[in-house]
Amino acid sequence: xxxxxxxxxxxxxxxxxxxxxxxxxxxxxxxxxxxxxxxxxxxxxxxxxxxxxxxxxxxxxxxxxxxxxxxxxxxxxxxxxxxxxxxxxxxxxxxxxxxxxxxxxxxxxxxxxxxxxxxxxxxxxxxxxxxxxxxxxxxxxxxxxxxxxxxxxxxxxxxxxxxxxxxxxxxxxxxxxxxxxxxxxxxxxxxxxxxxxxxxxxxxxxxxxxxxxxxxxxxxxxxxxxxxxxxxxxxxxxxxxxxxxxxxxxxxxxxxxxxxxxxxxxxxxxxxxxxxxxxxxxxxxxxxxxxxxxxxxxxxxxxxxxxxxxxxxxxxxxxxxxxxxxx
Amino acid sequence: xxxxxxxxxxxxxxxxxxxxxxxxxxxxxxxxxxxxxxxxxxxxxxxxxxxxxxxxxxxxxxxxxxxxxxxxxxxxxxxxxxxxxxxxxxxxxxxxxxxxxxxxxxxxxxxxxxxxxxxxxxxxxxxxxxxxxxxxxxxxxxxxxxxxxxxxxxxxxxxxxxxxxxxxxxxxxxxxxxxxxxxxxxxxxxxxxxxxxxxxxxxxxxxxxxxxxxxxxxxxxxxxxxxxxxxxxxxxxxxxxxxxxxxxxxxxxxxxxxxxxxxxxxxxxxxxxxxxxxxxxxxxxxxxxxxxxxxxxxxxxxxxxxx
Numbered sequence: 129x130x131x132x133x134x135x136x137x138x139x140x141x142x143x144x145x146x147x148x149x150x151x152x153x154x155x156x157x158x159x160x161x162x163x164x165x166x167x168x169x170x171x172x173x174x175x176x177x178x179x180x181x182x183x184x185x186x187x188x189x190x191x192x193x194x195x196x197x198x199x200x201x202x203x204x205x206x207x208x209x210x211x212x213x214x215x216x217x218x219x220x221x222x223x224x225x226x227x228x229x230x231x232x233x234x235x236x237x238x239x240x241x242x243x244x245x246x247x248x249x250x251x252x253x254x255x256x257x258x259x260x261x262x263x264x265x266x267x268x269x270x271x272x273x274x275x276x277x278x279x280x281x282x283x284x285x286x287x288x289x290x291x292x293x294x295x296x297x298x299x300x301x302x303x304x305x306x307x308x309x310x311x312x313x314x315x316x317x318x319x320x321x322x323x324x325x326x327x328x329x330x331x332x333x334x335x336x337x338x339x340x341x342x343x344x345x346x347x348x349x350x351x352x353x354x355x356x357x358x359x360x361x362x363x364x365x366x367x368x369x370x371x372x373x374x375x376x377x378x379x380x381x382x383x384x385x386x387x388x389x390x391x392x393x394x395x396x397x398x399x400x401x402x403x404x405x406x407x408x409x410x411x412x413x414x415x416x417x418x419x420x421x422x423x424x425x426x427x428x429x430x431x432x433x434x435x436x437x438x439x440x441x442x443x444x445x446x447x448x449x450x451x452x453x454x455x
Numbered sequence: 456x457x458x459x460x461x462x463x464x465x466x467x468x469x470x471x472x473x474x475x476x477x478x479x480x481x482x483x484x485x486x487x488x489x490x491x492x493x494x495x496x497x498x499x500x501x502x503x504x505x506x507x508x509x510x511x512x513x514x515x516x517x518x519x520x521x522x523x524x525x526x527x528x529x530x531x532x533x534x535x536x537x538x539x540x541x542x543x544x545x546x547x548x549x550x551x552x553x554x555x556x557x558x559x560x561x562x563x564x565x566x567x568x569x570x571x572x573x574x575x576x577x578x579x580x581x582x583x584x585x586x587x588x589x590x591x592x593x594x595x596x597x598x599x600x601x602x603x604x605x606x607x608x609x610x611x612x613x614x615x616x617x618x619x620x621x622x623x624x625x626x627x628x629x630x631x632x633x634x635x636x637x638x639x640x641x642x643x644x645x646x647x648x649x650x651x652x653x654x655x656x657x658x659x660x661x662x663x664x665x666x667x668x669x670x671x672x673x674x675x676x677x678x679x680x681x682x683x684x685x686x687x688x689x690x691x692x693x694x695x696x697x698x699x700x701x702x703x704x705x706x707x708x709x710x711x712x713x714x715x716x717x718x719x720x721x722x723x724x725x726x727x728x729x730x731x732x733x734x735x736x737x738x739x740x741x742x743x744x745x746x747x748x749x750x751x752x753x754x755x756x757x758x759x760x761x762x
Binding site: 156159168169170171172175186187188190191269270273276277278279280281282283451452454455 | 510511512534535540558560563565574
């Protein structure tokens with residue numbers, strides 16, 4: 129990828145987020161300027177009539193839930209954009225390794241899927257921060273002091289933070305993947321339909337890697353890879369949440385908590401990288417966790433239940449911690 | 456008498472093994488309903504920890520804490536406690552909000568008791584800018600925002616942890632007036648912790664003095680003032696110990712006693728034994744506080760040396 133291509137690619141990714149950031153900044157400045165010219169008296173608008181399915185909740189519960197739904201929607205939007213972008217990165221500058229491949233469609237499809245299965249790794253920091261944001265009103269700083277001293281059950285606070293964020297992340301990822309496939313089809317057509325079932329020409333020893341990668345590509349299951357992305361996000365998110373609510377991590381600040389959790393992830397990430405390429409025995413671990421570390425034969429679908437069960441266990445753990453945690 | 460807040464042999468420890476700290480050490484407090492109760496103490500005396508336990512933010516290690524007879528540590532009782540309590544914490548920062556947004560947010564948690572009129576009144580009297588981001592607000596204005604939100608809740612109990620932080624003398628005066636005029640007039644209870652004794656003395660009717668996690672003294676302020684006295688006497692065979700003596704100090708030609716109970720009776724005993732009282736004066740709250748803390752510290756040092 130040339131410098132210009134990289135710059136263009138970065139610009140495409142950053143433009144919507146930078147635009148939103150500038151808009152928010154301008155809005156905040158305008159509000160600040162208005163406040164300097166003299167405040168309006170405190171005259172709050174009447175509370176809107178609740179939606180039908182929220183009738184059973186009281187006003188404070190609806191307020192908290194509304195905030196979290198907005199946050200979940202914002203996170204989902206951001207994540208879907210990031211997913212679509214990372215999947216489609218090869219389309220923005222796909223030519224770098226292409227000439228070595230015997231078939232342009234095969235190269236595009238390979239890079240598209242390779243990027244796709246590594247998206248969780250690219251976005252792991254974002255998922256981690258989302259989990260920490262979920263834990264914040266339960267244990268961190270003034271946000272926790274505020275929400276934990278309002279007349280609202282800890283259980284409600286926990287679930288109303290967790291579910292919109294987790295659903296937002298998973299829906300955002302799913303939407304992002306769908307968007308990426310739509311862009312691929314619109315831009316390059318259905319490239320997976322144009323793949324030769326065998327390698328069309330004799331490859332020399334220097335092309336052995338390509339032959340292996342192509343063989344892996346042919347047996348890759350796209351639905352399993354997409355499902356793996358979702359279960360991996362769930363696992364990463366809930367694992368971080370359990371850590372963030374755990375009494376082992378003694379932090380009362382949103383700023384320091386990531387630094388306390390980071391070593392766990394550095395070690396975990398390192399172990400994953402080492403064991404993924406260490407040999408067949410450790411590779412099984414990832415199959416059991418339904419993690420697609422590289423293209424190849426998919427793990428059986430039933431293994432998807434393992435990360436789901438682990439995620440549920442992490443959530444149960446975080447819920448138990450949230451009752452005992454002190455601010 | 457009914458109590459808004461009661462603790463019994465309350466203990467809170469942090470850490471393990473040799474690093475174990477007893478932040479609250481067998482505390483027994485009684486805050487009568489309808490009173491303005493000032494909890495006084497030096498830094499790290501356990502005031503904030505006690506308040507955090509009252510708000511359900513920390514769990515007692517042992518003993519009990521009750522707010523309107525309810526346990527604030529466990530749902531659903533915790534929620535019923537919080538419906539009746541307004542709280543201003545020591546740390547008063549909610550990033551990304553303005554005071555107006557904070558008031559609007561807080562309003563939705565107390566639909567039954569919240570008063571927009573009272574919110575406007577507090578905002579006006581404390582001269583609080585409503586639309587400035589918390590990031591840009593001064594410490595005093597952050598304090599005012601938290602106070603406005605808590606006062607407008609019109610809760611049965613208002614718990615204020617160091618509520619005077621950053622306030623200028625005029626804002627402080629307005630706050631004290633608001634607390635007396637608008638909060639206690641409706642029979643609400645105010646429980647405030649501080650080490651600013653002069654302000655407490657102006658408005659509190661009950662006080663508790665804490666030091667190193669323990670309560671040194673508790674009761675109605677007028678009774679406490681009446682029971683403390685400093686006398687300077689001369690004479691032979693002056694007593695060194697007596698249940699009423701808090702501290703004794705030998706001066707050049709006389710002896711100074713600080714008395715903590717029944718000062719008249721003790722003075723009569725002295726004069727009947729031939730002593731001459733040179734001076735007798737009441738103690739200010741500040742002097743009472745310092746005497747109590749010093750005496751407690753000396754007793755602890757003596758116990759430590761004996762051990």
